[in-house]
Amino acid sequence: MKKKLRDMRPVYVVGIGLHRYQRLSETPYVTLGLTAVREALADAALEWRSVESAYTGTALIGMAASRPMLRHLGATGIPMAQVENASASGSTAFRQACIDVASGLTDVSLALGVDKPGPVAMAPGKTRMRDLVGSRVVPFTHFALLTQEYMTRYGVSAQQIAQVAVKNNRNGANNPYAQRQKAVTLEEVMAGPAISGSLTRLQCCPVGEGAAAVIVASDDAIGQLGIDRNRAVRVIASVTRTEQVYRGAKNFDAELTRETVQQAFDEAGIGPGDLDLMELHDAFTIEELLYVEAMGLCAPGKAAGAIAAGEFDIGGRCAVSASGGLLAMGHPIGPTGAGQIAEITRQLRGEAGVRQQPNAKTGLAHMVGVGAVCVAHVLRKGA
Template sequence: MGQTLRDLRPVYVVGVGMHRYQFASETSYITLGLTAVRGALADAGVAFPEVESAYVGCTGIGLAAGRIMFNHMGSTGLGVTQVENASASGSSAFQLACFEVASGLRDCVLAVGVDKYGDQVRAAGKEGVGKLSDTANIPLVRYAIMAEHLKKAKGLGQEDLALVAAKNHTNGSRNPFAQFQKARTVEDILNATLVAGSTTSLMCTPRGEGGAAAILCSEEGIRRLGIVGDKPIRVLSSVLRSERPQSGRELPSVTVAQTVAEQAYAEAGITTADLDCVELHDAFAIEEILYTETFGLAPKGEGQHFLRDGGSAIGGRCCVNSSGGLIAQGHPLGPTGIGQIHEIVHQLRGTNGPRQQPDARTGMAHMIGLGTIAIAHVFQRD
């Protein structure tokens, strides 16, 4: 096995910023992205010319989006790389920024995710291979089928799926950056429109647009730029893997998520018990229950009990999706993974307001991308 992130130079997130996630609008992607970038720069106390390179995660804007966007900040000569990895585009941009700082190539790097509601044409539609079913690989359909299977296999109730969504909508109602900012009850979720099987619309993420950004620095960069106080949050590990062939009933996205989480824990030198807050891919409510088991927060088959007992609530054993998750904060694709990091950083700083997890020290952000890939980062307050 090669080196891990912890074997290299320490990497810290020193600033984060966001533009609220929202439904499709006339707002330009320049405004969405640069609102987040300026927020991250102001949070870090860093001037834009100090940023040496940038990684831009997006899926639906087009060629050279980052370079065009940064023209509006001034031409400083920074390196710009555009990253597309489906829902994990922002997460992957963040990982590449981490690796550049950790390697010693740069001391101050920007990761930004931005997207408009574009056409998001999938490469799978261009592979030239006929499909037996036009719907078999649509995520909503796959997870709706999985939800029905789990109801029979482990006593999962429709109310459990609604409880996930109600928790996350309530968290989102306290989040000024969330696309949905209305608290919902279990009854609200159950009475919403059915979209696939017994999955209702409020159990699913909305699509939209937005921006999120993070500034990463080395220890040398922190000293040179005069960043003081408890703002820097250490990135202990960052792991990206792709799926293997499906075995049994478990979806490849769940299997690869477990592989990634276990490797991220090992590289970070932590165990599940150390996690205080987790932001995970909950495009559909059933995913949160599955991943809490996958990440070891609850025993296999008992994710619904962890949920019912308040283990994933703010103030519980490990708060899950305190931002509102994809279900309420939203899922504009490019920014989503960095928006998760925005939440984790504020949790670990103790600056998350009404969504603060008490005494949070260690957190993890996890995303899934079509294909299927999984990515996870572990963070810790020194």
């Protein structure tokens, strides 16, 4: 019988750290990554020698990224591995660290995401098999078409969809780790420049550089290493799935999200109404609407109205992308999923300051990656 994460040893997030997401700079990736790891170690009040395995999520740096970076913390001989899963690389690295601890292979494990923009060699382009779309529809055009289809089907305006960018940039303005730290008006979002269709620049996420680190530990390690149990946040579900054939579906990513998140809900023993906050893959504004509907937070076609009513604001029934999301926090690829876990942990601890979702107890992290893959995690305070 297949085991769920909750059927295994409890896994807790005990340390989080980030290097601010930013535009491409001369900063070496080693500095980005070490900044995040050192902050996570300090947050957990742990020494590097207590970490027993490490997974580095990265899509753009290249092979063998871990040891040239982590050796500066000490050559302890622990197993290290690189994890590449497109935009879900950091999410998958976190899942691997959780599996290590849940299975008993380790008591303390590190999930690190780090990346710098650069040339990308996409494996699907090397299959030597042509499809009907190929490179003719780039991502922003794909999502511009989905935006137009959504507006036509549900009678939603471009301005209503653009409100996602207003909300998430407002959140990002209060996040010291965000790439975009400036609140914007609807007029500024709509002013352009246009990227594709009705999608303007501020409705598309920035892809820069940065790092995010998460340390997970077992219950035994928390006691033995003197970790503050009151700040430990339990991971109660970890799910990853890949795309199937969805006949008649207009958006495969939404269908994949529906399946993956429902499985995560089932494993956690919760429903969408139990979520206090969520970090999701909002690389383009339309994605937030499509995914919250796919997850069951509102009925199809009703997400724009829920956003206008403030239901997904900080202080609303479920804070969506309190970090600023990919639209404002940024999307440096490798770190993005790990950064989501850091934000949810900070919120569940009650340490998010002006971005704090009141009385937050349960949070969901959701990432989609080219391929297509989807990864979802559910975290709970005091579980």
